[in-house]
Amino acid sequence: MVSTVYAVTLVCMGLIVAVFYFVIVNSKKVEADYPSITKKWYGVRSKWFLFLLTLGIAVSFVSTNPFPIPDQKKDYPENDHQVVKVGAYQWYWTIAPNTVDAGKPVAFLVTGEDVNHGFGIYDENLNLVGQTQAMPGYTNKFLHTFDKPGKYKILCLEYCGLAHHAMITELTVK
Amino acid sequence: MSSTAVASGKIEYSNSVEYSDSENRNALIAVKAHLIGGLLVFLLMMLAGLTMRAVQGTWLEIGADLFYQIMTVHGVGVVGAAGIASTGVLWYFLRQYVRLSNSIFWINFIIFLTGVVMILGSIFLGGYGGAWTFLYPLPAKSMGVWSTGAAAVFQLGLLVIGTGFLILYLDMGRGILARYGSLSRALGLTQLFGKEAVDYTHPATVVAGTMVMIVNFLGIAAGAVVLVMGLINLYTPEFQPDALLMKNLIYFFGHVFINATIYASVTAVYELLPRYTGRPWKTNKVFYAAWFAIVFMVMAVYPHHLMMDFPMPQWALIVGQVLSFGSGIPVLVVTGYGALMIVYRSGIQWSTTTKLLFLSMFGWAAGVIPAILDAMITVNRVFHNTLWVPGHFHFYLLLGLLPMIFGFTYHLIGEGRQGDQLKATDNLGFYAYLIGALMTSMVFLASGANGIPRRWATHMTEWVTFAQVGTVAAALVVLGALIFTLRALISLPRAADPR
Numbered sequence: 207m208v209s210t211v212y213a214v215t216l217v218c219m220g221l222i223v224a225v226f227y228f229v230i231v232n233s234k235k236v237e238a239d240y241p242s243i244t245k246k247w248y249g250v251r252s253k254w255f256l257f258l259l260t261l262g263i264a265v266s267f268v269s270t271n272p273f274p275i276p277d278q279k280k281d282y283p284e285n286d287h288q289v290v291k292v293g294a295y296q297w298y299w300t301i302a303p304n305t306v307d308a309g310k311p312v313a314f315l316v317t318g319e320d321v322n323h324g325f326g327i328y329d330e331n332l333n334l335v336g337q338t339q340a341m342p343g344y345t346n347k348f349l350h351t352f353d354k355p356g357k358y359k360i361l362c363l364e365y366c367g368l369a370h371h372a373m374i375t376e377l378t379v380k
Numbered sequence: 381m382s383s384t385a386v387a388s389g390k391i392e393y394s395n396s397v398e399y400s401d402s403e404n405r406n407a408l409i410a411v412k413a414h415l416i417g418g419l420l421v422f423l424l425m426m427l428a429g430l431t432m433r434a435v436q437g438t439w440l441e442i443g444a445d446l447f448y449q450i451m452t453v454h455g456v457g458v459v460g461a462a463g464i465a466s467t468g469v470l471w472y473f474l475r476q477y478v479r480l481s482n483s484i485f486w487i488n489f490i491i492f493l494t495g496v497v498m499i500l501g502s503i504f505l506g507g508y509g510g511a512w513t514f515l516y517p518l519p520a521k522s523m524g525v526w527s528t529g530a531a532a533v534f535q536l537g538l539l540v541i542g543t544g545f546l547i548l549y550l551d552m553g554r555g556i557l558a559r560y561g562s563l564s565r566a567l568g569l570t571q572l573f574g575k576e577a578v579d580y581t582h583p584a585t586v587v588a589g590t591m592v593m594i595v596n597f598l599g600i601a602a603g604a605v606v607l608v609m610g611l612i613n614l615y616t617p618e619f620q621p622d623a624l625l626m627k628n629l630i631y632f633f634g635h636v637f638i639n640a641t642i643y644a645s646v647t648a649v650y651e652l653l654p655r656y657t658g659r660p661w662k663t664n665k666v667f668y669a670a671w672f673a674i675v676f677m678v679m680a681v682y683p684h685h686l687m688m689d690f691p692m693p694q695w696a697l698i699v700g701q702v703l704s705f706g707s708g709i710p711v712l713v714v715t716g717y718g719a720l721m722i723v724y725r726s727g728i729q730w731s732t733t734t735k736l737l738f739l740s741m742f743g744w745a746a747g748v749i750p751a752i753l754d755a756m757i758t759v760n761r762v763f764h765n766t767l768w769v770p771g772h773f774h775f776y777l778l779l780g781l782l783p784m785i786f787g788f789t790y791h792l793i794g795e796g797r798q799g800d801q802l803k804a805t806d807n808l809g810f811y812a813y814l815i816g817a818l819m820t821s822m823v824f825l826a827s828g829a830n831g832i833p834r835r836w837a838t839h840m841t842e843w844v845t846f847a848q849v850g851t852v853a854a855a856l857v858v859l860g861a862l863i864f865t866l867r868a869l870i871s872l873p874r875a876a877d878p879r
Contacts, residue, residue, distance in 0.1 A: 219749055223742070343623050367522055
């Protein structure tokens with residue numbers, strides 16, 4: 207996912223660079239008949255707009271079906287999930303239990319006990335595998351199934367004051 | 381006030397408002413004050429950014445409290461400088477079409493400076509380091525790092541600045557209504573929907589100015605509401621507004637305000653590229669439709685900041701995702717595309733002015749890409765609050781917004797006149813800035829793709845190299861901006877109006 211998004215970004219930016227470079231290279235030669243230029247390129251613009259519109263509709267539909275955030279009104283019972291209660295405090299975490307099994311869905315019930323925090327799960331290579339906000343007054347239900355066992359890090363991803371960057375703990379996946 | 385005349389069913393405007401010489405002189409001084417003030421703040425904020433990257437790169441050691449104070453001033457300073465400088469650009473052009481008050485323009489500037497002093501005091505005397513987003517209830521819960529008073533002065537400073545802008549927008553609204561009769565007419569909607577014949581000379585600046593006035597008025601009003609609620613909470617802790625409601629209001633205000641700065645500054649591109657290419661930037665139905673859509677999209681797109689707040693209604697997050705994509709279309713199809721057409725085979729003379737204005741179109745168009753992708757819920761799950769986010773907004777701001785403001789400043793200086801030779805220092809400034817800004821943004825994006833969180837005073841060992849490259853990049857940005865700012869300080873005060 208991350209590398210795909212990064213690659214798409216670089217390719218699209220590269221295309222935009224190429225278009226601007228093409229126009230710069232062709233900027234000195236004068237074509238006095240501007241209406242003929244606009245007529246030609248307005249035609250291209252219509253097709254460009256339709257392409258973007260179609261792309262937007264398709265990507266929006268595919269990426270939101272099924273909706274990627276778990277239903278917050280649903281309960282995630284212990285017989286189907288490993289339920290982990292997460293409390294975020296200035297500047298530490300409470301995670302109970304702090305050991306889960308790989309291959310079985312985990313339901314994290316995450317809340318902020320004082321201010322807003324961000325519950326971010328990182329694997330052993332420091333890749334971010336998922337996150338949710340930890341808000342005062344709310345419990346965010348975040349589902350994740352770990353593929354691999356290991357020592358995962360929990361980092362705070364919402365600025366919460368002086369020791370925000372020190373708000374790190376560990377989650378063991380067996 | 382200019383007259384309007386009806387000819388063949390088409391409304392024709394004589395587009396220029398007449399002012400006395402003293403009014404024009406005073407207005408030019410005011411615009412220069414906005415630009416110089418904005419550029420100086422930008423430069424200082426870039427130094428703040430450079431400092432933070434050097435700390436993250438372990439090349440500089442400061443306490444976490446100072447780091448987060450610098451982070452707070454960097455955020456609020458850039459947003460403030462963007463607000464005041466872009467207002468200078470928009471006001472300069474808009475007053476040519478609608479009668480605006482010099483006094484109110486100055487009043488806003490003085491109120492702004494008052495707010496800046498309050499904010500600086502709250503941060504560097506009071507120790508406030510709750511980030512510019514003052515995310516409730518953090519200002520009230522610092523664990524003893526800053527006082528309630530410091531948090532209150534910070535929020536009051538923002539409130540004061542917002543009030544100044546609201547007064548200015550009231551004057552803009554008055555001027556627009558006096559000239560065009562209704563906001564919809566100023567936006568070109570009467571032409572778009574066939575009630576009036578299409579007038580290709582209807583000023584793009586009026587359309588943009590009306591859009592900015594509408595959205596910022598509402599955005600700042602929402603900001604005022606959330607700031608007042610935050611202030612009440614500071615002194616009456618029993619009053620505890622809903623954290624998610626506060627977040628919605630803060631991001632609505634913040635998103636609208638910072639986005640409006642680029643929509644205000646793009647008037648420099650609409651007004652100046654035609655002068656340097658000899659080709660008109662005609663308004664038409666597509667242009668009106670795009671700006672009409674922008675009015676709604678800029679205000680409704682903000683839930684893309686709240687995608688990891690799972691209790692948000694599903695429809696709101698889908699709206700945030702879809703409109704994020706939609707917001708990219710006007711720049712990719714109308715404004716950026718229009719700039720490409722107007723420059724293509726135009727024989728344009730490349731000066732620092734024109735290079736910066738054209739660069740701004742690239743920065744805006746390319747900056748859309750990482751923003752749109754991050755605004756997909758499924759992508760946001762692994763990019764939200766990583767350095768990907770500053771990656772995309774530094775792209776927008778450093779390569780989109782600031783080149784518009786710098787380009788306009790060079791135009792006012794008179795640098796872009798036909799036949800003028802490019803100065804070596806300006807060239808150095810341009811390329812140092814271009815390379816530095818590109819590198820800064822791309823290093824942020826690469827860092828985000830590697831999961832590095834934003835707003836961390838201390839980086840893990842694995843992340844330090846990214847920060848060190850980012851420090852070098854930021855130093856180049858500072859060099860470029862320093863040259864631009866020095867040029868403005870030396871040449872702008874005595875420059876005549878190039879109109």
